[in-house]
Amino acid sequence: MKTLVVYYSRTKITEKVAQTISENINCDIEEIIDLKDRSGAIGYLKAGKDAMKKVETDISISDKDPSRYDCVIIGTPVWAFTMAPAIRTYINQNKDRFKKVAFFCTEGGSGHEKTFKDMEELTKKKPITTLFLLTKEVSKEQHINKTQEFVEKIKES
Numbered sequence: 001m002k003t004l005v006v007y008y009s010r011t012k013i014t015e016k017v018a019q020t021i022s023e024n025i026n027c028d029i030e031e032i033i034d035l036k037d038r039s040g041a042i043g044y045l046k047a048g049k050d051a052m053k054k055v056e057t058d059i060s061i062s063d064k065d066p067s068r069y070d071c072v073i074i075g076t077p078v079w080a081f082t083m084a085p086a087i088r089t090y091i092n093q094n095k096d097r098f099k100k101v102a103f104f105c106t107e108g109g110s111g112h113e114k115t116f117k118d119m120e121e122l123t124k125k126k127p128i129t130t131l132f133l134l135t136k137e138v139s140k141e142q143h144i145n146k147t148q149e150f151v152e153k154i155k156e157s
Ligand SMILES: Cc1cc2nc3c(=O)[nH]c(=O)nc-3n(C[C@H](O)[C@H](O)[C@H](O)COP(=O)(O)O)c2cc1C
Pocket: 008, 009, 010, 011, 012, 013, 014, 015, 044, 045, 047, 048, 049, 076, 077, 078, 079, 080, 081, 082, 106, 107, 108, 109, 110, 111, 134, 135
């Protein structure tokens, strides 16, 4: 199964999971860059506001066409109980190009259920499977086992 992992990451936590997935499934990986400045305290506040209002943002042009993959695994940090604007924008720009999807997210404490529900609504696809991890688990390298189980479910599908 030809698979692509696509992710957005502000502080490299979601990126770490994306890299573990791509190493385990041996697939292509693509980072979505948010062209809005999300750094510092003001960047954080605006990020939360944008996520809450479900607005789109300007993102880097992706060079991998999702319609050329059997499965696209989409990863986001949880922002204000939903996906980051960069992932909302990516999904909106590609929503007719997905075959199978799977979702993962990282979060400080809560919000993955709502995030996955919103991603399902936006892609109009039920994910093969989902994975959520706490920021602290990933920081301590405690995400490997759960990530491998997630990858196995995708391989079996
Ligand atoms: C603007 C903003 C809003 C956030 N909202 C939530 C939230 O609603 N729930 C939660 O558990 N964590 C929240 N977080 C924490 C992030 O989801 C968490 O730190 C994540 O692992 C960061 O991933 P990244 O390093 O890939 O950006 C928020 C972080 C930011 C920057």
